[in-house]
Every structure is written in C-alpha cells, then in structure tokens.
Amino acid sequence: MSAARTFDLAVVGAGPGGYVAAIRAAQLGMQVAVIEEDRPGGVCLNWGCIPSKALLTGAELVETLRLHGDTFGVTPQGLVLDYGKAIDHSRKTADRLCKGVHSLFRKNAVTLVSGRGRLAGPGAVQVTGEDAGEVRAERILLATGSTEWVPPGIEVDGQRVLTSREALESKTVPERMVVIGAGAVGVEFAYIYANYGSQVTMIEMAEQMLPGADHDVAATLQREYRRKRIEVKTGTRFEELKRANGGLRVRVSGAEEAEIEADQVLVAIGRRPLSEDLGLESVGVETDDKGFVRVDAELRTTAAGVWAIGDLIGGPLLAHKASHEGTAVAEWMAGMKRPPLDHRTIPGCIYAQPQVAWIGRSEAEAREEFGDGIRVGSFPFTASGKAIAAAHSAGFVKLIAEPRYGEIVGAHLVGAGATELVAEIGLAMTLECTTAEIAATTHAHPTLAEAIHEAALLAEGRGINF
Amino acid sequence: MASVGVELPALGESVVEGTVSRWLVKEGDVVRVDQPLVEVTTDKVDAEIPSPTAGVVEKILVPEGETVPVGSVLAQIAPGAEAAAAPPAPVEPAAAAAPAAAAAAPAAAPSAAAVEARATPVARRMAEDSQVDLGDVAGSGVSGRVTKRDVAAVAAPSAPPAAAAAPAAPRAPAARGELPAYMHYELQEGDRVVPMTPLRRIVAEHMVLSKQTSPHVGTVAEVDMGGVARFRDGHKRAFREANGYSLTFLPFIVHATVRALREYPRLNASVVEDAIVEKQGVHIGVAVETDKGLVVPVVRHADRLSLAGLAAAIEDLSGRARGKKLSPDELRGGTFTVSNPGRHGNLYGFAIINQPQVGILRMGEIAKRPVVRELDGEDAIVIRPTMHLALSYDHRAVDGAPANGFLHRVRELLEEAEYTL
Numbered sequence: 001m002s003a004a005r006t007f008d009l010a011v012v013g014a015g016p017g018g019y020v021a022a023i024r025a026a027q028l029g030m031q032v033a034v035i036e037e038d039r040p041g042g043v044c045l046n047w048g049c050i051p052s053k054a055l056l057t058g059a060e061l062v063e064t065l066r067l068h069g070d071t072f073g074v075t076p077q078g079l080v081l082d083y084g085k086a087i088d089h090s091r092k093t094a095d096r097l098c099k100g101v102h103s104l105f106r107k108n109a110v111t112l113v114s115g116r117g118r119l120a121g122p123g124a125v126q127v128t129g130e131d132a133g134e135v136r137a138e139r140i141l142l143a144t145g146s147t148e149w150v151p152p153g154i155e156v157d158g159q160r161v162l163t164s165r166e167a168l169e170s171k172t173v174p175e176r177m178v179v180i181g182a183g184a185v186g187v188e189f190a191y192i193y194a195n196y197g198s199q200v201t202m203i204e205m206a207e208q209m210l211p212g213a214d215h216d217v218a219a220t221l222q223r224e225y226r227r228k229r230i231e232v233k234t235g236t237r238f239e240e241l242k243r244a245n246g247g248l249r250v251r252v253s254g255a256e257e258a259e260i261e262a263d264q265v266l267v268a269i270g271r272r273p274l275s276e277d278l279g280l281e282s283v284g285v286e287t288d289d290k291g292f293v294r295v296d297a298e299l300r301t302t303a304a305g306v307w308a309i310g311d312l313i314g315g316p317l318l319a320h321k322a323s324h325e326g327t328a329v330a331e332w333m334a335g336m337k338r339p340p341l342d343h344r345t346i347p348g349c350i351y352a353q354p355q356v357a358w359i360g361r362s363e364a365e366a367r368e369e370f371g372d373g374i375r376v377g378s379f380p381f382t383a384s385g386k387a388i389a390a391a392h393s394a395g396f397v398k399l400i401a402e403p404r405y406g407e408i409v410g411a412h413l414v415g416a417g418a419t420e421l422v423a424e425i426g427l428a429m430t431l432e433c434t435t436a437e438i439a440a441t442t443h444a445h446p447t448l449a450e451a452i453h454e455a456a457l458l459a460e461g462r463g464i465n466f
Numbered sequence: 467m468a469s470v471g472v473e474l475p476a477l478g479e480s481v482v483e484g485t486v487s488r489w490l491v492k493e494g495d496v497v498r499v500d501q502p503l504v505e506v507t508t509d510k511v512d513a514e515i516p517s518p519t520a521g522v523v524e525k526i527l528v529p530e531g532e533t534v535p536v537g538s539v540l541a542q543i544a545p546g547a548e549a550a551a552a553p554p555a556p557v558e559p560a561a562a563a564a565p566a567a568a569a570a571a572p573a574a575a576p577s578a579a580a581v582e583a584r585a586t587p588v589a590r591r592m593a594e595d596s597q598v599d600l601g602d603v604a605g606s607g608v609s610g611r612v613t614k615r616d617v618a619a620v621a622a623p624s625a626p627p628a629a630a631a632a633p634a635a636p637r638a639p640a641a642r643g644e645l646p647a648y649m650h651y652e653l654q655e656g657d658r659v660v661p662m663t664p665l666r667r668i669v670a671e672h673m674v675l676s677k678q679t680s681p682h683v684g685t686v687a688e689v690d691m692g693g694v695a696r697f698r699d700g701h702k703r704a705f706r707e708a709n710g711y712s713l714t715f716l717p718f719i720v721h722a723t724v725r726a727l728r729e730y731p732r733l734n735a736s737v738v739e740d741a742i743v744e745k746q747g748v749h750i751g752v753a754v755e756t757d758k759g760l761v762v763p764v765v766r767h768a769d770r771l772s773l774a775g776l777a778a779a780i781e782d783l784s785g786r787a788r789g790k791k792l793s794p795d796e797l798r799g800g801t802f803t804v805s806n807p808g809r810h811g812n813l814y815g816f817a818i819i820n821q822p823q824v825g826i827l828r829m830g831e832i833a834k835r836p837v838v839r840e841l842d843g844e845d846a847i848v849i850r851p852t853m854h855l856a857l858s859y860d861h862r863a864v865d866g867a868p869a870n871g872f873l874h875r876v877r878e879l880l881e882e883a884e885y886t887l
Contacts, residue, residue, distance in 0.1 A: 297743065339607050369740070407588045407614075432586030432614055 005111075007033045009333065010125050010137035012117040012278070015042020017310030017322030018143030019101055024330035026108040033135050034110055035117035035127055040101040042145055044319035046094050051168050052188055054090035056351050058083075059195035063228075063353060066195075068391045083196045084171035091169075119279035123305060126279070139305055139333055142285070142293060143326065144278060146271040146311035154241050154267055160248055161241065161265050164189065173197050174263035178250045180238050182209040184350050186268035187221070191352035193266075194230045201231040201260055203238055203252055210350065214362040214412040216378070216398060221414060224354050224394050241265060273312050290314070297340060299329045307333065321346050344409075345429045349419040354395045357422035360410030360429060366400045373403030375435065377459030379451045381415045383466040386446035392416035397451040399425070399435065401459050406434035411455075417448040424452055435459045470519050471539035472503060476602070476620075477513050477794050483664055484508040485533040486540065495523045497543065504540055508664075511794055521545035533664075537599060585612035596621035665759045676821045680737075680860035684816040687873045691832055691851045693883025694718045701887055709778070716752065716806050717777040719829055719855070722879035723804055724748050724769040730872040732864050734801045736822040742863045751800030751820055754784045755808065761787045762820060764800040773885050805829065814854035824863040827876070830854035 009025050011018045014036035022034045039046055065076050105112050115129030119142075125135045148163035150156055158166040164185050173196045179186045182204035194200045202225075204211070208218035209225070209232060225232050235255035242249040248262045275291045283303040286294045292314035299307045307329050310322030324341070331338050350356040360366075366374045378398040381387035395415025402409050411425040428438060438456035443449050450465075457463045474484050484506040491503050502514035503523070524542040528534050585593070585600050589612045593600050598621050605612035653659070662670065698713055705713040727734045731744040748769035751762040763783035765771070771779060786792050803826040805817045814830040832853040839848045855876060859869045 296746070339613075405588045405591045430608075431611075432588040434587050434591070437587050 004124075004134040004136050005033070007031045007111070007135065007137040009033070009139045009141060009330075010035065010117070010135045011141045011143055012119075012125060013042065013143035013145055013274075013310075013312075014040035014101070014112070015143060015145045015310065015322060016044045016319035017145070017312075017326045018042070018141065019104070019326075020323040021141055021143060021309060021326030021330045022110045023104055023108045024327045025333065026110050028330060028334040028336070030139075030330075030334070032108075032110045033113050033137065034105065035113045035115060035125060035135060037114070037116040037129055039098050040105070040112065041094070041098045042319075043147075045097050045101070047165050047168055049319055050097055051090035051094045052164070052192075053351055054093045055086050055168075055192045056188060058086040058089070059192045060353055062195040071391055081173075081196055083173045086196070087169065087171045118277065119282050119285070119306070121282050122303075139307070141329060141333075142278065142301070142306065142308040142312055143310050143322070144274040144312050145322070146273050146317055148267065149270045149272040150267050151238070151269060154265075156267065160243075160263070161267065163267050167266055175199065176262045177201070177264050177266065178203065178248070178260055178262040179266045179268060180250070181268040181270070182206075182232065182234070183211070183268060183270070184348075186266070187225075187350050187356075188352050189266050189268065190225070190230050191228075194228055198264075199229075201262070202233065203236050203250070203260075204232070204234045205237050205254070207235050209234065210356065212362075213348075213356070213358060214398065214410075215364065216396070217356055217358060217412045217414050220395055221350075221354065221356055224414075238269075271311065271317050273314065275312060288314070298332045299325060299341075315343055316346055316348060318346060318348065342430075345426055347419075347422045347426055349422065351419055354392075354415045355418035356414050357418040358410070358412045359422055359425050360408070361400065362410060362412070363398070363400055366402070366409050370402040370404075370409070374409075375401040375403065375406065375459040375461075377401075377435065377455040377457065377463070379454040379458055379463070379466050381448070381451060383454075384446075384448060384451050386448050386450070387416065389446070390416065397421070397455045399438075399452070399455040399459050401435045406436060406460070408433055408435060408438070411452075413451075415448070415451075421449055421452060424449065469524050469542040469544045470521070472515060472518060472541045472543060474506060474534060474536050474538050474540055475515070476536045477506070477508050477511050481508045481511075481536065481794070482668065483533055483535045484513075486528050486530050487512070488530060489526060490514070491523050493523050493526055497521060497523060506540075511792060512790065515540065517543060519543055519545040537602065584610060585617075586614065588614045589617045592617045592621070663759070669760060672821065673818050676818050679821060680819050680824070680862060682816070682819060682858050683861045683866070683869070684856060684858050685866075685870055685873055686814050686854050686856045687877040688837075689853050689855055689877045689880050690837065691715070691853050691880065694880055695832075695851045697883055697885055705777075705887065709781075711777075711781045713777055714780075715829070715832060715853075716804070717773055717780055718880065718885075719806070719827070719876075720750050720752065720765065720768060720776050720780070720804055721773050721885075722876045723802065723827060724750060724771075725879055726872050726875040727802055728769055729875060730868050732868045733825045733859065733872050735824050735863055736801075737824065737860065737863050738822075742824075745801045747799075747801060749799050749801045751803035751823075752780055752783065753803060753805040753817075754787045756788050756790075761792070761797070762800065762803060763787050763792055763796050764798065766799070772887075774887050802826070814856040816856050816858045819858055819860055824860035825869070825872075826858050827873075828856045828858070830856065 008030035009032045011022045011034045014034045018034060019040055022032045026032045044050060065079060069075055113127055113131045113135060115127040115131045117125045117127050120126035123136055123138060125140060127133055127135055148165060154161060156163055162170060167189060173193060177193045177198040177200045179190045179200060179202045182202050186202060190200045190202050209222050210218050222232055233256060236252045237254040239253050240251040248265055250260045250262055250265060252258055273291045275287050275293055283306060285306055286302040288294055293301055293308040293312050295301055295308050295313050299309055301308050309325035309329050311317040315321060328338060328341055344360050347357055347359040363376060378396055380396045382393045387393045398412040399408060400410040401407060408428050413421055435456040438453060439460060443453040454463055454465055486504055487507045488505040491497055497517045499520045500516040503517050504515050506513055506515055521543045524544040526541045528540045592614055598617055600612055603612045603616050603620050606616050607613040702713055727748050734748055735742050735744045747767060750765045750768040752765060753760055753762050765779045768776060800823060802823055803820045805826060805828040811829060811831045815828055817826045817828040819826050830853050832851055834849050835852045836847045837850050837852060838845055857869060857873045
C-alpha cells in the first residue's frame, strides 16, 4: 500500500473494541479500515481472556479430580499433569478465534491494514510496517487498548519474571510461584499454577483480594483460596525483587516484613493505556494524567472527528465494555439515536473456582447512595440442591435493591457458574427490573440460577429455601 | 369509534396549568386534524391547541376563563367520517398529531397510550407514584422504552431520580402541609392574603427544590467596570441610533461569563445521577423581571455570539418575555444563568441556582466607589465605577478552586474590556 487510501472510518486497533466497532460501522454502510500491528482480536483473544480460559478449564479439571474424584467414584491412578499441552490447547484456541475475526472482516468488507497506526493530522493515520502508507478517513476511532503495567525496578525477562503475556506461552510450572497483585489476572493465574502443582503465594497491597469488590465476595474468595493452600497475603506491599543463585527473593512490607523465595514471579498489578506514540498531539487529543484518552458521553475525544473506546479511555478494563462501546460509537457516528452508555451494568467476572461475578454497586456503595433501607437478599449455595449435587456448594448470590421501588442496583455472586448467572442480572438491570420481576419469573429446578430467584425472594423478605 | 380527549399539553418545562382563554370551535363543529380548537394561556406562553384528529366536537369540558392542570381533558372529539367538510383525513395516531409547541410531550395522546406504553418496571412504579401518565413520556431507552430517567424528567425536572421525593402533583410545593406547628401562622385581622399565582408557586417550588438539591456556596468579586463603562459610553449613542435600543451592561457580563465558562467547563455542567456532565453547548439563562414575576429566557450558544450579537439576543428575549411572547423552547436548556437585578441591586447578593445548572452569577449595583490604585509607584485613592459580582455554585459538582478561578477570570475579562462592536 503506497498511495493514501480513503475510508469513511479508520479504526486503530483490532481488539474486542475496535473489531466490533468496525463490523458495526460496516453494517451501517461505512467503508471501514482497521489498522492492527499484531493479530486481530487484541489482548483479549490472543493474550488474555480467551487463552486463559483454556488453561483455567484444565486447572478446574485437575481440581475436580483431586478434590471430588473420590466422591463420585473416579479415582485416578497417578495423575499425570502436562501443563505444556494445556498451553498448546490455549494457543490453538486463540489461533482459531483469530481466524474467525479475519473471516468476519471479509464477510463485512472491512479492510485490515497490517501495521502500526499513528495519527498524522486531521483525518490522517500514518501506517508503518507491512502495509505502510497513509490511511485517510473522515472519522477515526482509537481503540489501541492497554498493556501490562510493570512497576519500576522489576525487569520482566519472560523466564523467571513474567506478566500474563509471557505466562500464556510459558510451558513450565515452577515449584514456587509468587503472584504480585490479587486482581482478576492474579487470582486466575494463581488458580492455574496452584492446580498444576506450584506452591503459590499471592501478595496484595489492599486489605482484601479483588480490591473494590463487595467485601463478602472478597472474604469468601480468600477463604476458598486458603483452603486450596494458596497463600494470600493481603495488606502486604511489594518492595523489591532480588535475584540470587538462580532463584528469586520477593521482599514485602506491611502486614508482614519478609522475603519470600520463589522460582518464578508473576507481575499482575495493573494495566496502562497504550496512548503513547499514537500521534495524539498531532490533532489535539487530550489524555488525563494517567494517560487515558479523555472522551465525552458519546465517546468523542477533544479532537474533532476522533473517537476513542475501550481500555484506552479507562473505566473497567474489560473486553465486553470495549465491545459495547464499539457498537455504540459506530451507531453514534452513523447518526443513530440510541440510549446512553451505562457503566453500571457492566459485569465484572473472575473465572477461577469459585467463580466471581458482580454488577452494579457493592453493598457498601448502595448503602451510601440509598441509605440503610436498601434490601439485600443473600442466598448461599449450601442451600442449593444443584450446587450440592455437583459438589460446588461454596459461595452465594447476593442481590441488592434500592428501598423505594425495589430496583436491583447491584448483584454479587461467588460460586460455580457465577459468570454465566450474572447475565440474568445484567438484563434485569438494563430493563430497570425490581426484585418483584425476578421473583415472578419461574426458574428451572434444579439449577444454580434458582439461587438468584431465592435471593430476590429474600430481598423481599419471603425466602422459601433459606 | 371511541371519542378522543383533547388534553392540555405541558407547554413548558415548569408549566403546570393553563387557562382556557377562548374556544375557537363549538360543540357539533366538524374539525380537521391539527385545526386549532382552543386558545390557552399560561404564565409563560399563549398557545393554540390543535385537534388530535378529524371529527366532530362532541363536548367542551372546560369553559372559557377556567384554569385547569396540565393533562386535563378540555374537550372530546368524536373521530369519524362525519367530518364531511374536511378532506377524508385518516385518523392518525395521536402522537403524530402532537402540536409542535409541545415537543417534549405528545399532547393529545389518548390515555389508551398509557396502557400500551413500553416502560421499565421501575418507570411504571415511579409514574404511578408521581401520577405521571406514561403516554405523555417520550422514551429514551432501547426501542423507545420509557426509563426511570424519562419519568423523573417529567415528574420533577430538576430532582435527581433517586431523590425524586416531590410528587409531580401540581399544586403541592414540596414541603407544604408538613410544617411543624411552630411554623404555622394564624391570620390576624388586617392581614392581606395574596394567593400565590401559578408562576409564584412554581418559583417557590423551584427555590425549595434547588436549595434541597444543591449545597450552595458563594463567592464575590469586586470588578472595576471602568473599562467597560468607557467603551459603553463611547458607543452608546451610535449603538442606540443604529439598533433602536440601548447597550446595557448585561451583554458585557454575559460576554465575559461565556468566555470564562469555556475555560472552566465544570461550571457549565449538571449533576446527573452520580456523574457530573460538562456540557458542550453554552446556553445562558438571563433572568428577566416581568410584571408577573421572574422569567429566565435562554440565549442559546451564547459563546458563539459577539458582544453585539449578545446585546441583540438579550434585547429580543427580554422584550418578548415582558410581552409573554416566548415559546417554551426559549425557556429551556440553559446551562448557566446570569441574574441582573437592575438599578437597585444593592452591593451584592447570592442568587439561588437555577436547576439543573450548577452556577449562577448575580450582578450588584454599579456605582462609583473609592478604590486604591498604584499611580506612579504610589498608592492613591481613586474613584472608579465598580460592581460586585456574586457567584453561587453547587458544591456537589464544583470545588472552591474552579469556582473562584472562574469568577476571577470573569473579572479579568471585564477589566481587560477588549471589545469590538
């Protein structure tokens, strides 16, 4: 590609935000180019959500056989674990889905431009790499996402010190693993490594795992992790990483002043937006002090004709948030009238066992906003027939409704199936449902979803099974 | 076919009732769709209510001179082919026949629409609570579904949805009837009882609601108006001759305000649920005293207007406000307000924020006052025309630093006094 090519929309970044926006815009009649320097699908599909789910399935299988095999009369003789095979499966999964995105682009006549895109003045994106040249478009959508944030003083070498990116290709399981950070990434990888045989220690600066999550959720998860013999040190600050005699020593302070020996360290502290070297200054796109691109309620940046979505603009750094924004921004660009974005109804999910899912406000936030009159219904899976039969009785479903109309304003789930169950609450919240509508819905028996029904009944003070 | 009710539409953001001033048809008349049926007057606008359908005027329910709340049925029209004199207009869905004046509320929607309206469960309960007819609410949700925000906007335009404690029942200002005993006043002989006009009641409700909603904080600047006065004096005559009206101080204040607002967008904002919305458009409400009370018409996109443009817009709006000739749209959508109490504005005073905005500027009296200036390196007392500008701001949305920075900037712009006409 040499001469400038002109499109109605140029999307920089083909992650779950960018590729969805591109397809939606194409459906609405725009000529769309997507500029991507790596593979379409972004971190989510290639180096995050999807491949890690493949590994988690393996870890769960190991755990089920170890903990419950005997319960069901399945006693493996000498369980042989080959983590490399799980990694192979996870890479194949990513490859397959990546091809899927390619074919979706073809189906919708979206042009994939391979290379790195940078804004180069109004309506122009300069591409370097395979398809070098200039792409011109009346509308430009920035969807470059985010990358692992590594604190200064830690050198990621891909051998002993990893982020999730390296971990997804690393076929060996260390004897002793230290995970720094007990957010979503840390919690999931701790589970994977622990089940494939590592002695895992987690370090979290906040007073609870999953900082920001509902307190009961975090407390339950922490208890379950300790049962799995994953050591969780909350209120503990990472100070220094030392290399000694082929091993690692992690010095921590806070709740405990100690040096923890490790064979591998996984850094999962957070992520930072990929807003540098994007040419933002060439058109006047502003960022906040953390580097997130500033946008208005309809995702417009401070530069005319430039929009931004996904991790790049901050908020919860989640693939489904980016995709939802991608759809919305394409529709706004096309002049469609659509409801405003509601970040309150974006679920957060953790896919280890027990699974964790939440949506809306935590109980503490709801109490602050609506007062002590909020209605809370909490149903433990120990009272669920299906959960007990499946030997997955840890956890609970907690529904929170505001006092005036009983509108559901938050839900917090821990337990098997939580990440699937939360979808019902998402629909309920989008439709502004109250606990009465959930209570009036017949839920099949026996299912885990009954727990939601019971929680709604409990919030109305009329629980049956608990 | 069932007869169709002609309802009194909401003719403005805070219009709660209207008076039937003249019927243009009588019972038995054949009417076309959209044919004006009746003239209605409110405190802010006068309007003609068109027929929602072709048919025959079956019954007139509200006689001339009577005042009824918004939503009241004024007349019944029997739709049908009897409308022989009229072209055979099909009976259009009521919403399509809504009068242009009532953009926000399809005025004559038959109440059947309320039953069929797509609304979320919370919106339904809210509508029931606040006696809002769902058929009157434009839905902003998926597929036009009415959401709680939509109902809240109709029920109490300025209250945040969660705190929509004030029911929309027109005649009850939020706190009345719940007063503790010591706040009651027993009438004494010789007291003059002046019933509140509808406008007075609306103002009273808004004032209470605003104070309940926004924690008001005030800050005052003393502004040297010498530069502005000099410019104005220099152009006063020519301006008057060219335009037929005087160049007042108000456009200068608005001019400085909009420029400062662009630098401090936090003041050009609203609190919406748990977010602060900084608005792109800068639309300035200009408080105008009329013989019936305070009205606040809005200069739209005031930041795009020159000084002369602002003067023209303000002259036009305030002239028509006094003549009650404003359309409802001209009273809506302000993002910030400037209040000019006129010649007797005293030193300064703090105005109440016009919800859902987050700030209001009130001008004090411009008078010659002694001020200290450094002249040739020495402090001297000199006489300058000065004015105190008082900013009331909503501390939920605005902290002291931006509020003070904004007001200081307004002052700087007025003191720099750089204008072209």
